[in-house]
Amino acid sequence: DGGITQSPKYLFRKEGQNVTLSCEQNLNHDAMYWYRQDPGQGLRLIYYSQIVNDFQKGDIAEGYSVSREKKESFPLTVTSAQKNPTAFYLCASSFERNTGELFFGEGSRLTVL
Amino acid sequence: AQRVTQPEKLLSVFKGAPVELKCNYSYSGSPELFWYVQYSRQRLQLLLRHISRESIKGFTADLNKGETSFHLKKPFAQEEDSAMYYCALKTQGGSEKLVFGKGTKLTVNP
Numbered sequence: 249d250g251g252i253t254q255s256p257k258y259l260f261r262k263e264g265q266n267v268t269l270s271c272e273q274n275l276n277h278d279a280m281y282w283y284r285q286d287p288g289q290g291l292r293l294i295y296y297s298q299i300v301n302d303f304q305k306g307d308i309a310e311g312y313s314v315s316r317e318k319k320e321s322f323p324l325t326v327t328s329a330q331k332n333p334t335a336f337y338l339c340a341s342s343f344e345r346n347t348g349e350l351f352f353g354e355g356s357r358l359t360v361l
Numbered sequence: 362a363q364r365v366t367q368p369e370k371l372l373s374v375f376k377g378a379p380v381e382l383k384c385n386y387s388y389s390g391s392p393e394l395f396w397y398v399q400y401s402r403q404r405l406q407l408l409l410r411h412i413s414r415e416s417i418k419g420f421t422a423d424l425n426k427g428e429t430s431f432h433l434k435k436p437f438a439q440e441e442d443s444a445m446y447y448c449a450l451k452t453q454g455g456s457e458k459l460v461f462g463k464g465t466k467l468t469v470n471p
Contacts, residue, residue: 281459288370290447290463291405298457306458338405348395348451348459352405 251275254339254353261326261333261360269324269356271339280322281340281350284308291338297322326358334360363388365450365462373468374438382433382465384422384448393451394431395459396422400444408433408446418442438469 252273261267271280279298283291283306293306297316311330316322322341326333336357340350364387374380386392396408409417411424411431422433431448448462 283461288463290367291461293458293460296458340405348393348410348449349407350397350459354404 252339252341252351252353254337254356257354257356259356259358261358263360264328266325266327267333267358269326269337269339269358271322271324271353272320273322273341273351274320275341275343275351276319277341277343277351278319279342279344280316281342282306282312282314282322282324283338283340285336285338285355294324294337333358363450363452363460365448365460367446367448367462367465369465370463371466371468373470375470376440377437380435380438380442380467380469382446382448382467384431384433384462386429386431386448386450388429388450388452390453392424392426392429392431393453394422394424395449395451396420396431396433397447397449397461398444399447405447438467440469440471443467443469 255270281296282294285291292308294312295314297303300319303316313325338355339353342350366385394411398408399405420435424431445464445466447464450460
């Protein structure tokens with residue numbers, strides 16, 4: 249079954265801890281993206297990668313880090329430097345560079361205690 | 362800087378009534394615009410894009426460059442149209458990315 253898989257769906261973290269959210273796709277898509285979704289804020293781009301071993305900062309990259317060692321995988325690490333990490337995180341991919349048609353995962357909800 | 366504005370956080374209409382979800386954009390380049398939809402407990406998904414000029418689920422959207430708008434319209438709303446709708450702008454040039462508005466929650470009442 250093709251698609252994008254995010255894990256875990258729910259995650260709790262204590263302040264000061266780093267946490268890594270997983271995003272895997274088997275759609276053979278080149279580009280992958282991480283967005284943060286907050287009520288009333290819409291989707292804000294954190295990081296994106298258009299090719300393996302390359303990625304760019306989005307609009308709210310501070311306190312986050314990513315890697316793109318494999319085409320299928322684009323994990324996001326929420327570091328302790330992120331001031332307000334409690335949010336819903338969405339991963340997406342697209343077949344070609346910036347076609348505008350993104351395929352989204354189901355999301356991961358991170359709560360910092 | 363590029364920006365997408367959806368002025369209505371919430372929109373409520375009755376079944377069978379026309380619906381229009383507003384979207385305005387600010388972008389110095391040649392815009393490409395999209396509407397995404399998120400139904401309850403489903404993934405965010407593409408609804409339509411302006412370059413294809415198609416009607417999806419009865420929805421249409423026309424790019425008006427003069428008014429910098431890309432409003433989403435449907436002549437007769439259905440209850441199953443209730444969802445969160447996001448307008449998005451694709452930027453071009455070196456750092457191409459998709460910029461989303463804050464979204465409008467549409468509720469179609471019976």
